[in-house]
Amino acid sequence: MKLPEGLEVVEESAFNRCVNLESLELPETLRRAENRAFANCEKLIQVKLPDALTEMPGNAFMGCSNLSMIGLSPTNPRLEMVEGVLFDNEEKRLICYPCAATGKEYTVPEGTEIIGVSAFENCKYPVHITLPDTIKTIGDFAFSNCYALEEIDVPDSVKEIGIWAFESCINLKRFTVPSGITELSMSLFNRDNQLEEVILPAGLTVIGDNAFTDCKR
Numbered sequence: 038m039k040l041p042e043g044l045e046v047v048e049e050s051a052f053n054r055c056v057n058l059e060s061l062e063l064p065e066t067l068r069r070a071e072n073r074a075f076a077n078c079e080k081l082i083q084v085k086l087p088d089a090l091t092e093m094p095g096n097a098f099m100g101c102s103n104l105s106m107i108g109l110s111p112t113n114p115r116l117e118m119v120e121g122v123l124f125d126n127e128e129k130r131l132i133c134y135p136c137a138a139t140g141k142e143y144t145v146p147e148g149t150e151i152i153g154v155s156a157f158e159n160c161k162y163p164v165h166i167t168l169p170d171t172i173k174t175i176g177d178f179a180f181s182n183c184y185a186l187e188e189i190d191v192p193d194s195v196k197e198i199g200i201w202a203f204e205s206c207i208n209l210k211r212f213t214v215p216s217g218i219t220e221l222s223m224s225l226f227n228r229d230n231q232l233e234e235v236i237l238p239a240g241l242t243v244i245g246d247n248a249f250t251d252c253k254r
Contacts, residue, residue, distance in 0.1 A: 040064050047074040047097070056080065063087050070097040072154055079103060082137075091115040093125065095154035095176075096133045102159065105137040119146055129171075131156050138162065141185075145169055152179045154199070161185060170194045175202050184208065191215055198222055200245075207231060214238050221248045230254070 039062040040047075049071040052058065058078040065087045072095020075081065081101045085108035093116065098104055109118045116132070117124045122143075123133040130151035134143070136159055144167040145152070154176040157163065160183050170192040177199035180186060186206045195215040203209060204227040213236040214221070220243040226232055230253040 042066055049073055050076060053077055065089055068092060072096060073099050076100045088113050093132050096156055098133055099155040100159040101136055103137050104135045107135060134160055136160050147171055152176055154178060157183055168192055175199060177201060180206060193217060200224060204228060221245050223247060226252055
C-alpha cells in the first residue's frame with residue numbers, strides 16, 4: 038500500500054487489523070503517526086519511515102507480529118534507531134521494539150527515561166529485559182502480552198507505571214515494585230497467572246482495580 042504525498046497525519050488505529058497488508062510506503066510529507074496507527078498488521082514485515090516523521094506519541098506498529106525491521110534515515114531530526122529499536126531522542130523515549138525482533142535478552146540503553154505507550158506490547162521473544170537507572174516512566178500497556186517475558190529488572194528510579202503495563206505476561210514469575218511507586222495502576226498484573234512473588238514498597242497507598250485479577254499463584 039502506498040499512501041499519497043501530501044498526507045501529514047495518520048490518526049490512532051487508522052489501519053488497525055489490516056491483516057493482509059504486506060507492504061507500506063509512507064509519503065515524505067508524513068509528520069505524525071498516532072499510537073496504533075498501523076496496529077495488528079500481521080503480514081507487515083518491514084517499513085521505512087520518512088524524515089518528516091518526527092511525532093510518534095505511541096507505538097504506531099503495536100501488534101505487527103511479523104515486523105522485524107524499521108528503516109529510518111540517520112538524518113531524521115528527532116527519531117533514531119538503536120540496534121533495531123525506535124527511539125524519540127527529544128523525549129528520551131523508547132517508542133517501538135519490533136514485535137518479531139528475535140533477541141531473548143534486551144537491555145534498554147542508558148539515558149532512556151521513558152518506556153512509551155505499548156512499546157513492547159505483543160512482542161514475541163524477549164525473556165529478560167533490563168531497564169537502566171535513568172528510566173522514570175513506564176507507559177500504559179508497555180509490556181502487555183509479552184508472553185515469553187520471565188524476568189524484568191526495574192530500577193527504583195521509576196516513579197510511574199501506567200495501566201495494564203504488565204497485563205498477560207503469562208510467564209512472569211517475580212516482580213519488585215520500585216520503592217517510589219505509591220499506587221499500583223489498574224490491571225497492572227492482570228492475567229499474569231505464573232506470578233509467584235511481588236515485592237511491594239513500604240510507601241504503597243493504593244492498589245488499583247483488577248491489579249492482580251487472575252493471578253492464580
